Amino acid sequence: DAKTTQPPSMDCAEGRAANLPCNHSTISGNEYVYWYRQIHSQGPQYIIHGLKNNETNEMASLIITEDRKSSTLILPHATLRDTAVYYCIVRVPGKNAGNMLTFGGGTRLMVKP
Amino acid sequence: NAGVTQTPKFRILKIGQSMTLQCTQDMNHNYMYWYRQDPGMGLKLIYYSVGAGITDKGEVPNGYNVSRSTTEDFPLRLELAAPSQTSVYFCASSSLGRTGTDTQYFGPGTRLTVL
Numbered sequence: 001d002a003k004t005t006q007p008p009s010m011d012c013a014e015g016r017a018a019n020l021p022c023n024h025s026t027i028s029g030n031e032y033v034y035w036y037r038q039i040h041s042q043g044p045q046y047i048i049h050g051l052k053n054n055e056t057n058e059m060a061s062l063i064i065t066e067d068r069k070s071s072t073l074i075l076p077h078a079t080l081r082d083t084a085v086y087y088c089i090v091r092v093p094g095k096n097a098g099n100m101l102t103f104g105g106g107t108r109l110m111v112k113p
Numbered sequence: 114n115a116g117v118t119q120t121p122k123f124r125i126l127k128i129g130q131s132m133t134l135q136c137t138q139d140m141n142h143n144y145m146y147w148y149r150q151d152p153g154m155g156l157k158l159i160y161y162s163v164g165a166g167i168t169d170k171g172e173v174p175n176g177y178n179v180s181r182s183t184t185e186d187f188p189l190r191l192e193l194a195a196p197s198q199t200s201v202y203f204c205a206s207s208s209l210g211r212t213g214t215d216t217q218y219f220g221p222g223t224r225l226t227v228l
Contacts, residue, residue: 034216036217041201041222042221043117043205043222044219046217093214093215101217103156105155106155
């Protein structure tokens with residue numbers, strides 16, 4: 001899997017958009033970008049994934065640059081409940097043993113009132 | 114759908130004791146996983162299963178055993194508990210989607226302390 005780089009922490013004001021960047025300069029053509037988050041003491045939660053087109057769902061938007069070397073997760077109106085560690089994971093589905101997820105350090109997002 | 118459920122939520126074991134962590138999913142997923150997460154660290158894969166009757170080792174299988182007799186259940190057995198197994202254990206499940214991508218759904222975790 002391609003290595004990812006994320007800032008260790010970010011702050012965001014409640015109600016504002018949270019933009020979480022991820023660099024994955026060694027991504028290969030068949031690797032997808034996945035985002036998960038882990039709220040304190042809970043199991044990781046899937047947010048969104050994409051290959052090369054921008055994606056949007058009820059939780060977030062994913063913007064992938066044209067060269068696919070970086071991406072941004074956007075939470076359009078952050079709430080206090082979005083405070084969590086956000087993980088950007090680049091992988092080929094089904095390639096790793098057991099489709100395991102490899103979680104790096106992630107970005108600790110703190111949403112402040 | 115309840116998703117992925119785990120029991121117990123918390124457990125304290127003495128060194129040398131055994132226990133089974135239960136995991137059940139009601140999404141008819143083929144793939145199931147056990148991860149452990151030590152304080153301040155990322156998740157590490159212990160065991161996984163690609164279907165009933167099929168299991169395989171992950172990164173850190175020593176000290177654990179699993180079985181998968183049904184699609185729904187994937188229990189994790191700890192034999193001879195050691196302090197190094199103090200951790201939070203997460204069970205997850207997934208299936209391959211039509212586009213070939215897979216999304217893993219996690220349970221709430223079991224917090225285990227071995228004293």
